[in-house]
Amino acid sequence: MTQISPTTAAPQSAEMIETLEYAVDPLRRRRGLRGWLRGDGPHMLVFLIPLLFSFILFSWRPIVDAAIMAFQRTNLIDPAEWVGLDNFVTVLQDPLLGTAVVNTLWFAVLALLMGYPIPLVVAVLMSEVRRWRGVFSALAYLPVVVPPVVAALLWKFFYDASSSGVFNTIIGAVGIPPQPWLQDQATAMPSIVLFATWSAAGGTIIIYLAALVGVAPELYDAAEVDGAGVWRKVWHVTVPQLRGVLLVMFILQIIGTAQVFLEPFLLTGGGPANSTMTILMLIYKYAFQNSLGGDYGAATALSIMLAIVLAIFSAIYFRLTKGWSSS
Amino acid sequence: MKSAITRVGLAGVAMVSAGALLAGCAGGPTEEPADGTATIQVAIDAGLEPEARANFDARVAAFEDANPDITVEAQEYTWTAPTFTTDLAGGTLPDVFTIPFTDGRGLIANGQLADISELVAELPYADQFNPNVAQAGQAEDGAQWAIPIAAYGQGLHYNRTLFEAAGLDPDSPPTTWDEIRDAAKQISNATGEAGYATMTSGNTGGWILTTLVNAFGGRTESGDATAPTLDSDPAVAEVLEYLHALRWEDESMGANFLYDWGTINQDFASGRIGMYVSGGGNYGNLVTQNALNPDDYGLTVLPLQGADPGLLGGGTLAAVSPKASEVEQAAAVKWIDFYYLAKLTDETAVVETAELAASLDQPVGAPELPIFDQAQFEQYQSWIAPFVNVPVDQMAPYTDAIFDQPLIAEPRVATQDVYALLDTVVQAVLTDRNADIQKLLTDAQAQAEALYTKAG
Secondary structure (H helix, E strand, O other): OOOOHHHHHHHHHHHHHHHHHHHOHHHHHOOOHHHHHHOOOOHHHHHHHHHHHHHHHHHHHHHHHEEEEEEEOOOOOOOEEEOOOHHHHHHOOOOOHHHHHHHHHHHHHHHHHOOOHHHHHHHHHHHHOOOOHHHHHHHHHHHHHHHHHHHHHHHHHHOOOOOHHHHHHHHHOOOOOOOOHHHHHHHHHHHHHHHHHHHHOOOHHHHHHHHHHHHOOHHHHHHHHHOOOOHHHHHHHHHHHOHHHHHHHHHHHHHHHHHHOOOHHHHOOOOOOOOOOHHHEEEEHHHHOOOOOOOHHHHHHHHHHHHHHHOOOHHHHHHHOOOOOOO | OOOHHHHHHHHHHHHHHHHHHHHHHHHOOOOOOOOOEEEEEEEEOOOOHHHHHHHHHHHHHHHHHHOOOOEEEEEOOOOOHHHHHEEEEEEEEOEEEEEEHHHHHHHHHOOOOOOOHHHOOOOOOOOOOHHHHHHHHHHOOOOOOOOOEEEEEEEEEEEEHHHHHOOOOOOOOOOOOOHHHHHHHHHHHOOOEEEEOOOOOHHHHHHHHHHHHHHHHOOOOOOOOOEOOOOOOHHHHHHHHHHHHHHOOOOOOOOOOOOOOHHHHHHHOOEEEEEEEEOOOOOHHHHHHHOOHHHHHHEOOOOOOOOOOOOEEEEEEEEEEEEEEEHHHHHHHHHHHHHHHHHHHHHHHHHHHHHHHHOOOOOOOOOOOOOOHHHHHHHHOOOHHHHHOHHHHHHHHHHHHHHHHEEEEOOOOHHHHHHHHHHHHHHHHHOOOOOOHHHHHHHHHHHHHHHHHHHH
């Protein structure tokens, strides 16, 4: 079976990349410093400096500062005091850490169950639609356009647990009793995941739709000749062709769910009774709960630990799946 | 040639961008203008109704007329523990801001407030503060770094309309906790709204739990403030059992168990809550921020029971940012004197302020506790009497009895952190029918002890 890989689909890409690299890398021209100065070098430097400066100032410096702060005790006013690994010990001994890790994993599992297959199914269905595809795409993407805070507050209103709440009125019409939604330890997290899926699915659907355009129609024709139905075509043609995108979206989703903050922060504040306390909520709690000045050392220590775990997870994941996307 | 000009032009744009970026990133202390003028940012409650904002702007104009060297800029600010910490760490607090009594001494010890004690000492009423109130804003040496501007005792706010709908007499509010429970059940059954609701989030769950524990005759901290008493004082468990009964046996607490100060005020003002406990002076916020219908409002004292009950008190301090320059600090103290204190101490200012507020339909005469002595408080009450427009009769059950209730200060050590721990306990009781109250308190006690140890 012929596979459509990025290189065969766009044979000009490699040449283009080489040309671009040549264009931006003065060393490749094997010219001396004088040549570089007479050429585009100084202009390039002038253009590069603001970008480089802002990148260093707003991206890398905070990361380095955070890494240093993880080994300090500071209230950001008095001089910081070096405390070695104390902050890491504090975090690891906190009984809330286990709760936050379990809750974050629970969120990740629910988000994968709800948020991973639904956009794929919707994208496949939308790709089959011949008319109004643009309208459907716009409708699917609409939740992404709504500002997250506005969307969360809207859903908080929908989730009103009284019998007159929006969702409870809707399900009441089909005889289902009012649900507590965010007000119960068991249902709070699934309710948050439902909102998160609604708000993020649009972006994922658009990515899948774009990838589906790249699937060669001949493959579907061949499958049809072999007598494949819709689901067999999806399983044997669409999914294998989207494997690369699916793998990337999977790791992005895992990283995203590990860093979930906005949804529990706005909808439940980590409650009821810490049932939606995620790792990032715990970091926020360390830093900002105490109005006399937070434990910024513990907050940054947990942030560093989370970053390391995610980096290791990503490395292992890409190592394990290295061959999958092209085989 | 054109290409070269374009490139030079673009390079110029890039350089300007870089310069702008550098300029934008350049921070530092405020430079003092050579002419002695000062511009200060002052706190204003967030989300005020238009009339309340007009009232504030009119007072700013009056201040600037009296102090032509000072320009006042309003910055929306409402104290909550998380947002205050963020502003504090990020240096984005206004020059003049307010903090609760619980935080005064800690912030002073951390050097997170400006030392304005010399400026405060020059105020004509500096030595007339109620000593119990003044100490919340004093450093170890007694210097007054933050100025008390309001004091309150907790009260039971109730909705008279819901009382009537449930067949209760709004002029005879409950006087015992059993009566509160009965009234809550009656309101809930008759109207479908929450008969009694309580705050549970943003450290307010611990605050209100502590209030009820004190009213039940208990304490959450030992007398010498060296240890928490969450699992040893029986009143703590008693209050949680009481809330558990309202929630699970009577089902009279509605459907929202994640209220904080702002959201419970919203729901109370919109007629969805029969009763709740909060600061006795809350009427002003309910009107100016939540459009409360005054006819709905009722206020009474908390019932006290048990061996040594008391009313949890608290208050507000006005403070100045440590980032303010000396000129700005002087201007800030003038503003605090004008905006917060002259309207209590200077007859002309009191009358002008009350008259202006009343003309803009803003509440005048909401209940409060004296921050000076009793005589000064009574004099102040007589000055504003012609302008009082709040429904004083509906607050009589509170104002008639509040001065007879023994006041208790908030716990002194790790107050907000312990309140946060207790948020979880209260939420667990209200969202888990089978919550093991004793285990919750044992766990909370262990964590609170760690906080006390850490605080030294």
